[in-house]
């Protein structure tokens with residue numbers, strides 16, 4: 001790539017929940033979740049303490065008379081309300097946090113992808129892109145929601161539970177400590193590293209399968225017609241089985257993780273009860289405090305169990321982040337300066353296209369095109385013909401700067417093509433690509449992609465230029481007729497002419513049409529060629545076609561022969 005003046009800033013890093021604008025929301029969710037879980041623990045432990053103390057106090061009239069039921073009662077109510085309100089608030093805030101993160105991730109993904117058009121975006125599989133944009137991005141919220149927040153909460157609740165145990169008696173805290181440490185730190189860390197590989201494998205396999213499915217849905221008719229359907233179906237079912245097997249193993253691991261956490265918390269509870277029993281016998285701890293300690297140890301289970309989610313979430317979110325980062329690291333084949341180096345004046349004489357010593361090969365291919373010297377003056381009509389695969393579309397792509405030559409210079413209006421900013425370049429040079437796209441919108445909306453300000457009369461006129469006036473007349477809703485996805489409701493020739501009409505509406509100084517006559521009989525070809533010629537008027541036109549076409553005006557004919565653009569000696573020097 002040569003002569004790129006300014007590079008736009010590239011930011012390949014994925015927006016993360018740890019960035020300040022997201023961290024605020026996740027921190028609030030973390031706070032509310034902490035309040036909820038601590039209130040839950042407090043409710044359980046204090047209720048146990050209160051019920052035991054009440055039972056003991058009820059043993060004699062004297063103790064019952066002085067027993068304070070109001071303070072613990074009020075605290076229990078407080079914990080109950082805090083737990084409900086905290087849970088409600090946490091759900092709202094964590095949803096807000098996740099939605100903001102996802103919106104940011106999607107915005108970022110689209111802006112990164114937009115840079116990659118036309119290449120290498122055009123060569124990427126749609127299914128894979130869709131998978132990355134939808135599924136992988138959705139998976140990224142798993143890291144905060146299923147890994148970090150649960151872990152933070154489990155550590156906090158365990159720490160508070162240990163403080164309560166310590167308050168009851170330090171030996172109780174020491175006895176439960178190893179089991180709770182294993183449940184909150186040991187097991188989740190073991191799972192995070194142990195299950196990461198299989199989580200990544202599962203994510204990659206699932207992504208591949210979904211891409212394959214999207215591709216198959218697109219080519220469903222072809223598969224049925226070619227008779228390959230049964231074999232493909234058998235392959236997918238086999239893939240499905242393999243995927244189910246993997247998912248089953250992950251779920252089993254997650255269930256085992258839940259069982260492991262439950263067992264460890266159970267051991268911590270049992271150890272508290274066992275030690276507490278001895279301490280109670282020696283009057284080192286009171287019965288209400290022992291019950292409080294046992295329930296506090298057991299109460300950690302609610303906070304620690306979600307840590308088992310790390311089995312699925314960690315590998316999956318890492319794999320999704322890796323796949324997105326790989327996409328973001330791709331560099332566009334083209335780079336545009338933000339500002340044009342020199343202003344392009346609108347004098348017609350400035351709009352000549354020249355090529356000097358141009359040599360181009362597609363990346364990783366030995367095919368491309370070479371042009372020694374070429375000058376297409378403003379207002380000229382040029383037909384580029386040649387064999388299939390000869391390089392006509394490649395020439396069109398170079399002339400419209402969809403790719404840059406490896407060597408040589410292409411100029412428009414006297415300025416090297418790579419010095420134009422993208423908007424100016426596209427305003428002056430319009431290209432109908434070999435595979436134009438029609439959107440699932442109405443006819444008028446598709447046409448107005450060429451010129452949003454075009455009046456209905458102009459739309460009718462441009463359709464007449466491509467010989468679609470009688471087709472328009474028989475459309476049920478005229479210009480408001482929906483064209484369907486990829487223009488499925490149209491014949492191949494009609495779809496191509498609608499796309500051509502949208503390009504013509506741009507009224508660019510140079511219009512390049514790649515195979516505008518596909519699907520047309522010779523008589524229609526001649527009518528369309530004349531219509532286009534008339535529409536273009538004083539502006540320039542290049543048509544790449546392997547069809548013979550008769551145009552009434554003066555036309556220069558170029559040919560691609562053995563990868564070189566050649567013509568009769570009057571046009572190529």
Ligand SMILES: Nc1ncnc2c1ncn2[C@@H]1O[C@H](COP(=O)(O)OP(=O)(O)OP(=O)(O)O)[C@@H](O)[C@H]1O
Pocket residue numbers: 362363365367368386387388389390391392393394395434546
């Ligand atoms: N985006 C691309 N990436 C890699 N190779 C490409 C790309 N586009 C075209 N080619 C290759 O470049 C060569 C010339 O292709 P091109 O499409 O320019 O030929 P063409 O003359 O327009 O053919 P046709 O008349 O069949 O459309 C072919 O061998 C083709 O495989």
